[in-house]
Amino acid sequence: MRKAAVPVCLALLTLLAGCGFEAPAPQRTPPRPAPPPPLSTISVSLTVPMNDLVAMLNAKTERQIAQMQDRRVGCFIGKCKMDLLATRTGPITAQARDGGIAIDLPFAVMAHVTLKGGFFKSGGDANAIGEARAFSSLSLSPDWQVRTKTTGDVRLSDSHLRLGPVNMSVTDLWNHNDEHLSDAIFKQLDKRLGPAIKLKPQAEKLWARVQKPIRVGKKPLAWLLLTPQALRIGRVETTGDALRISLAADVRGRVVVADTPPPVTPRPLPKPAPLATPSSQFAFTIPVTLSYADAAKLAMARLAKKPPHVGSTRVKIQKLEILPSRDDVVVALRFCVAQKWDLFGWFDSCGNGYLRGRPVFDAATDTVRVVNVHYDTGTEDLLLKVMHWLAGGELAAQLQQHLVFNVAHDMDKLEAGITRALAKPQGKDVILYGTVEGFGTPTLGWTDKGFLALFTAHGQVHAALDLNKT
Numbered sequence: 369m370r371k372a373a374v375p376v377c378l379a380l381l382t383l384l385a386g387c388g389f390e391a392p393a394p395q396r397t398p399p400r401p402a403p404p405p406p407l408s409t410i411s412v413s414l415t416v417p418m419n420d421l422v423a424m425l426n427a428k429t430e431r432q433i434a435q436m437q438d439r440r441v442g443c444f445i446g447k448c449k450m451d452l453l454a455t456r457t458g459p460i461t462a463q464a465r466d467g468g469i470a471i472d473l474p475f476a477v478m479a480h481v482t483l484k485g486g487f488f489k490s491g492g493d494a495n496a497i498g499e500a501r502a503f504s505s506l507s508l509s510p511d512w513q514v515r516t517k518t519t520g521d522v523r524l525s526d527s528h529l530r531l532g533p534v535n536m537s538v539t540d541l542w543n544h545n546d547e548h549l550s551d552a553i554f555k556q557l558d559k560r561l562g563p564a565i566k567l568k569p570q571a572e573k574l575w576a577r578v579q580k581p582i583r584v585g586k587k588p589l590a591w592l593l594l595t596p597q598a599l600r601i602g603r604v605e606t607t608g609d610a611l612r613i614s615l616a617a618d619v620r621g622r623v624v625v626a627d628t629p630p631p632v633t634p635r636p637l638p639k640p641a642p643l644a645t646p647s648s649q650f651a652f653t654i655p656v657t658l659s660y661a662d663a664a665k666l667a668m669a670r671l672a673k674k675p676p677h678v679g680s681t682r683v684k685i686q687k688l689e690i691l692p693s694r695d696d697v698v699v700a701l702r703f704c705v706a707q708k709w710d711l712f713g714w715f716d717s718c719g720n721g722y723l724r725g726r727p728v729f730d731a732a733t734d735t736v737r738v739v740n741v742h743y744d745t746g747t748e749d750l751l752l753k754v755m756h757w758l759a760g761g762e763l764a765a766q767l768q769q770h771l772v773f774n775v776a777h778d779m780d781k782l783e784a785g786i787t788r789a790l791a792k793p794q795g796k797d798v799i800l801y802g803t804v805e806g807f808g809t810p811t812l813g814w815t816d817k818g819f820l821a822l823f824t825a826h827g828q829v830h831a832a833l834d835l836n837k838t
Contacts, residue, residue: 389719389754391747397694399814404620406824407597408650410578411616411643412798412831414570418464418609424564425460425471425557432456433475433500434552441481441544450541451480454498454549464606465503471518471557473500479538481529494529496538498522500553504561506604506611510639512568516561518554522546567601568637571615574831575599575637577798578617581629585785588778589627592652592786594619596635600643614646621652623786650802650829654782656775656810658736659818660690660697667770676766678758681705686718690738692814697738699723699767705758717755721747723764725771729812729821734776736812736819741768775821783807786825793832802829 434454441448458474477496483489502520509515527538542549581591594617602614624630671685687702704718725741741764743751751759783804790802805827813820 389750391721391750394698394722394744399692399694402813405622405653406651407618407620409616409618409647410829410831411614411646412574414613416565416611418462422462425560428560433556434549449482453478464609464611467604467606468506469504471502492529494527494538496524496527498524502554508601508640512571514562514565514567516558518557522550572637573797574615574617577795578619579632579634582794584789585782588625590623590625591629592623594621598641599638601640602643602646614643616643616646623654648828648830651824651826653822653824656778656821657818658773663773664688664690670770676763678762692816696724696726727812727814727819729810731809734779736773738771799832803827
C-alpha cells in the first residue's frame with residue numbers, strides 16, 4: 369500500500385505545481401489630458417517711411433483739389449453766383465507726428481463771382497494763394513483696412529474782388545463754403561492715404577507664417593508647432609520720420625517629434641484684437657515621450673539580467689505591459705514561479721497578475737520612475753488564496769527597481785537642437801528667429817500611448833517683415 373501511495377502523491381504534487389492562476393482585470397479610467405502649452409506672443413513691427421507716403425501722395429493727388437460752380441453766395445445787396453477752382457501749386461510735404469501724419473499742401477485759388485442787382489449786373493475775378501494744413505489720424509477697421517480722418521484749416525492770402533459797389537474777400541468766400549471746399553481737399557487726402565498703408569497683407573503673412581511647422585531637431589526629427597489664438601494690432605506710433613504699427617500673434621507653442629512635418633489645418637485670419645504692449649517674450653512646451661512598449665522592453669531587458677526572487681524562489685517574468693489609467697499606471701505581468709526541484713521548468717506555476725504604481729519625474733537624474741508599486745486588489749486577493757507566501761510586497765519592491773527610465777539623452781538633444789534652430793532666421797516674407805534663455809523643470813504626464821515629460825523653453829522670439837517682398 370505504501371508503494372502505491374508514493375506515485376499518487378507525486379501526481380498530486382505535479383498537478384499542483386503546474387497549476388495556473390488568472391487575476392481579474394483591474395479597473396482603469398482614461399489618463400488625464402496633457403496641459404495646454406503656455407500662451408506667448410510673437411510681434412512684428414511694420415514701418416512705413418514718410419518718404420514713401422509723400423511720394424505716393426504727390427503722384428496720385430490730383431492737381432485740381434477743390435471746385436465749385438454756380439454756387440449761390442450772399443453778396444450783401446443781392447445774390448451772387450460763384451465759380452471757384454483750387455489747384456495744387458507745389459509738392460505736398462508731410463511728417464510723422466503724434467501717431468498720425470501732419471500734411472502741408474500749397475494751392476492757388478481762382479474765383480469768379482457774378483452779381484445781379486435790381487438795375488445792374490456785374491462780375492469780377494480774383495486770385496489767392498493758399499495752404500492747407502491738415503492732420504490725418506489713423507484707425508483700423510474690423511476688416512483690417514486702415515481708415516484715416518483728415519482735419520485741419522486753410523489759410524489764404526488777402527485777396528479781394530470788386531463787384532460794383534461791393535468789395536468782397538476771397539477768404540470770406542472760402543470760409544462761408546468751408547465745409548465744401550476744405551472737406552474736398554481732406555477727403556482727397558483720405559482717399560489716398562488709407563489704401564496706401566497695407567496692413568492686411570502683412571497680417572495675413574504673419575498669420576500664415578506662425579502656422580507653418582518649424583524644424584527644430586534632426587535626430588530625432590522635431591517640429592515646433594505654433595497654434596495661433598488671436599492676432600493683435602497696436603496703436604500707430606511715430607519713430608523718426610516714419611509710422612510704426614505693431615502686429616502680434618498670440619500662439620501656443622509645442623514641439624512634436626515626428627519624421628515628417630505634422631499636418632496643419634490653416635485657420636482663417638481673425639478680426640484684429642487690440643495690442644496693449646508689444647512683447648518678444650515667448651514660451652513653448654517640449655515633449656520627451658517614452659512609449660509604453662519601449663518602456664516595457666527596457667524593463668524586460670533588466671529583468672532578464674536580474675530576475676526577482678521571493679525568498680529563495682525565483683520568479684520568471686515572461687511578459688510585461690504598461691497600461692495607463694487616470695491617476696496611475698497598471699503593470700500587467702505574465703510570470704511563473706519556479707519549483708526548486710524542477711530543473712527544466714516543466715512544472716512552473718504561471719499566471720497573469722497586475723500591479724499599480726504612480727509615474728513621477730526625477731529632475732535630478734532626468735528619469736521617469738514608477739513608484740509605490742503594489743498589487744492591484746484583485747491580484748492580491750488571488751495570491752492570498754493560491755500563493756500566500758507571494759502576496760507580500762517583496763516582488764513589487766524588486767519590480768519597482770526596474771521601472772526607471774532615463775530620458776536625459778533625449779532631453780539634451782532636443783534642447784541643443786531647438787536652441788540652434790531658433791537662432792537661425794527662418795522664413796521668407798516673415799522671418800522668425802529667437803534666443804532660448806532657459807528651460808524649465810519638466811512635469812510628467814501620461815497619455816494613452818506613453819509617458820510624457822513636458823518641459824518649457826523660454827526666451828525671446830522675433831519676427832521681421834521682408835519689405836523687399838511685400
